[in-house]
Amino acid sequence: MSSANAPDLTRDDGRTRREAVVRLVFFVCAVLSVLTTIGIVLTLLSDSVAFFAEVSPVQFLTGTSWSPANDPVNFGVLPLVTGTLVITIGAAAVALPIGLLTAIYLSEYASDRARSVLKPALEVLAGVPTVIYGYFALVYVTPALATIFPTIDTFNALSASLIVGIMIIPMVSSISEDAMSAVPDSLRNASYGLGATKFTVSTSVVVPASVSGIASSFILALSRAIGETMAVTIAAGNTPRLVDLTDPAGVFLNSIQTMTAAMVQLGASDVTGQSIAYKSLFAVGLTLFVITFAMNLVSEWIASRYREEYR
Amino acid sequence: MATDTRDSTSFERVSRAKDIAFEYLTLGATLLGIVALAVLLSYVAVDAVGWLNWQFLTSPPHPMPEKAGIFPALVGSIFLMLLIALITFPLGVGAAVYLEEYAPDSRLTKFIQLNIANLAGVPSVVYGLLGLGLFVQLVSLGYGSLLVAGFTISLLILPIVIISAQEAIQSVPDSMRQASYGMGATKWQTIKNVVLPESLPGILTGTILALGRAIGETAPLIMIGAPTTVFGVPNGPLAKISAMPMQIYTWAEYPDKAFQHGVLAAGVVTLLVVLLSINSIAILIRNRYQTQS
Numbered sequence: 001m002s003s004a005n006a007p008d009l010t011r012d013d014g015r016t017r018r019e020a021v022v023r024l025v026f027f028v029c030a031v032l033s034v035l036t037t038i039g040i041v042l043t044l045l046s047d048s049v050a051f052f053a054e055v056s057p058v059q060f061l062t063g064t065s066w067s068p069a070n071d072p073v074n075f076g077v078l079p080l081v082t083g084t085l086v087i088t089i090g091a092a093a094v095a096l097p098i099g100l101l102t103a104i105y106l107s108e109y110a111s112d113r114a115r116s117v118l119k120p121a122l123e124v125l126a127g128v129p130t131v132i133y134g135y136f137a138l139v140y141v142t143p144a145l146a147t148i149f150p151t152i153d154t155f156n157a158l159s160a161s162l163i164v165g166i167m168i169i170p171m172v173s174s175i176s177e178d179a180m181s182a183v184p185d186s187l188r189n190a191s192y193g194l195g196a197t198k199f200t201v202s203t204s205v206v207v208p209a210s211v212s213g214i215a216s217s218f219i220l221a222l223s224r225a226i227g228e229t230m231a232v233t234i235a236a237g238n239t240p241r242l243v244d245l246t247d248p249a250g251v252f253l254n255s256i257q258t259m260t261a262a263m264v265q266l267g268a269s270d271v272t273g274q275s276i277a278y279k280s281l282f283a284v285g286l287t288l289f290v291i292t293f294a295m296n297l298v299s300e301w302i303a304s305r306y307r308e309e310y311r
Numbered sequence: 312m313a314t315d316t317r318d319s320t321s322f323e324r325v326s327r328a329k330d331i332a333f334e335y336l337t338l339g340a341t342l343l344g345i346v347a348l349a350v351l352l353s354y355v356a357v358d359a360v361g362w363l364n365w366q367f368l369t370s371p372p373h374p375m376p377e378k379a380g381i382f383p384a385l386v387g388s389i390f391l392m393l394l395i396a397l398i399t400f401p402l403g404v405g406a407a408v409y410l411e412e413y414a415p416d417s418r419l420t421k422f423i424q425l426n427i428a429n430l431a432g433v434p435s436v437v438y439g440l441l442g443l444g445l446f447v448q449l450v451s452l453g454y455g456s457l458l459v460a461g462f463t464i465s466l467l468i469l470p471i472v473i474i475s476a477q478e479a480i481q482s483v484p485d486s487m488r489q490a491s492y493g494m495g496a497t498k499w500q501t502i503k504n505v506v507l508p509e510s511l512p513g514i515l516t517g518t519i520l521a522l523g524r525a526i527g528e529t530a531p532l533i534m535i536g537a538p539t540t541v542f543g544v545p546n547g548p549l550a551k552i553s554a555m556p557m558q559i560y561t562w563a564e565y566p567d568k569a570f571q572h573g574v575l576a577a578g579v580v581t582l583l584v585v586l587l588s589i590n591s592i593a594i595l596i597r598n599r600y601q602t603q604s
Contacts, residue, residue: 015497022499023413029405030414033427033473036466040437043444098340105337121345128348129527129586131556132579135563136351139571169344197330220432227434229530230556234563260436260530267439267534285440289433296432300425 047282066240079240083256090161099172107180134234137163155237155255179213216303223295229260358576376569384558394461403472431470439534454536475517479510512600519593529556
């Protein structure tokens with residue numbers, strides 16, 4: 001027997017090479033997401049750096065007037081930040097309690113059948129395009145509010161924050177419900193064994209036990225409200241205005257401008273090329289990106305802690 | 312003793328009443344958002360009656376409400392969606408396959424995964440800035456062109472496509488992979504012949520739902536300089552395009568009542584109907600697949 005006749009068990013046909021190439025192709029697809037993040041950061045930074053060479057960061061962050069296009073130009077971001085804050089607080093007042101109660105109902109009270117109908121219905125709330133929500137707020141919600149508050153502006157923060165609140169309910173309810181479902185039944189049964197009602201079990205056992213998941217959902221929903229663009233642009237208007245705390249009703253009944261709306265206004269206008277107004281667009285974008293990114297990270301961090309608690 | 316019994320029953324009554332009240336409170340909260348949306352949808356449906364007709368669907372925009380139509384925006388949205396599907400499906404599935412089938416349990420993998428989760432939370436208007444800075448300014452593909460819009464929105468929905476494709480791939484049982492390996496298949500053969508065919512319905516459902524999100528995106532289009540009004544259908548990848556949400560935003564700025572309660576309502580209903588058809592396709596695929604298994 002010569003060794004030349006033995007079967008060649010190492011026959012390859014270039015398979016190893018093909019396997020390596022395929023793996024590389026898939027790896028590149030996955031790395032693309034990292035490149036997207038790098039792309040976002042670099043795009044925002046490069047024009048922001050050029051902007052901050054002309055307007056000092058202190059002036060940008062503490063300035064109380066925003067007028068990028070008309071003389072005298074002012075680049076103070078505070079009116080936009082407070083405008084965003086007004087919308088976020090208003091939306092939170094709607095979405096956080098309603099979303100939390102919804103999660104309690106779905107997790108503790110609802111029958112399987114009710115849940116199978118209600119959960120997809122709630123998902124629809126998150127699926128409607130935000131430009132349509134903006135239209136709803138402007139054309140239907142504001143006129144309805146005008147019957148209660150006759151002094152309300154056509155563009156106002158109240159209708160915008162109500163509609164953004166409705167939009168982010170599913171965000172609060174679905175993540176909170178996941179957290180509540182993860183609470184082990186032994187905790188509930190221990191409470192029932194002591195004679196507690198469902199109300200007591202829900203509020204004294206389930207909610208405290210899933211508090212980190214609830215907190216994570218709240219932060220994520222607020223981050224979504226901060227980044228919400230079309231609904232607030234259409235419904236809340238384009239009046240950059242520092243919040244006047246001496247007139248609390250006016251805060252919600254008048255027009256404001258959020259960071260996102262200011263970006264849309266600049267983006268839709270003809271500021272092109274290397275004008276300072278164009279660069280300011282990226283400085284506001286960077287501010288928005290840093291705030292929402294930080295909130296998403298915190299939410300992720302809290303959520304990963306609660307995952308460790310029960311699993 | 313007698314007083315003790317009465318106390319406990321009244322306590323019982325109060326706590327039972329509290330329990331029932333709380334159940335109705337939570338049910339009411341659950342229904343509130345759904346009912347609010349249903350009311351708004353019925354308003355817009357009523358307003359659209361008489362405006363949403365063949366003439367509206369086949370005409371270009373016009374300053375007179377009776378002659379205004381959504382045709383270029385409707386076609387633009389469909390072109391845009393096809394382009395986005397062509398880009399996101401292979402890239403999203405590729406990334407999901409890497410993360411589920413190949414990726415070692417390393418720091419880099421964890422970082423990529425965390426990065427994808429965070430990208431899904433970046434506001435869409437920021438993606439618009441990415442498109443403006445990268446595709447319009449740096450690569451010079453032109454303000455508001457079909458290609459720039461497609462690339463920008465593709466990057467926006469890619470994280471959603473990846474996450475849903477990952478879930479679909481996770482649901483393929485390991486025993487099927489082992490059977491394939493046992494027959495001498497390589498990793499790529501296993502993925503190609505077992506994992507992907509088995510997870511395809513789930514992947515398709517997730518991708519189509521993500522396309523539904525893409526079709527409603529407006530802010531990125533504004534940021535990349537999509538024109539407010541387009542009269543023709545796009546004739547090439549670099550042609551300026553309009554899309555339905557962009558057209559709705561443009562009309563929302565007209566104070567005219569006939570626009571606000573007529574043309575605009577018709578546009579909103581058109582967009583919703585297209586969105587509903589897309590989502591029904593996704594649900595059909597999912598149901599068909601569920602009855603099979």
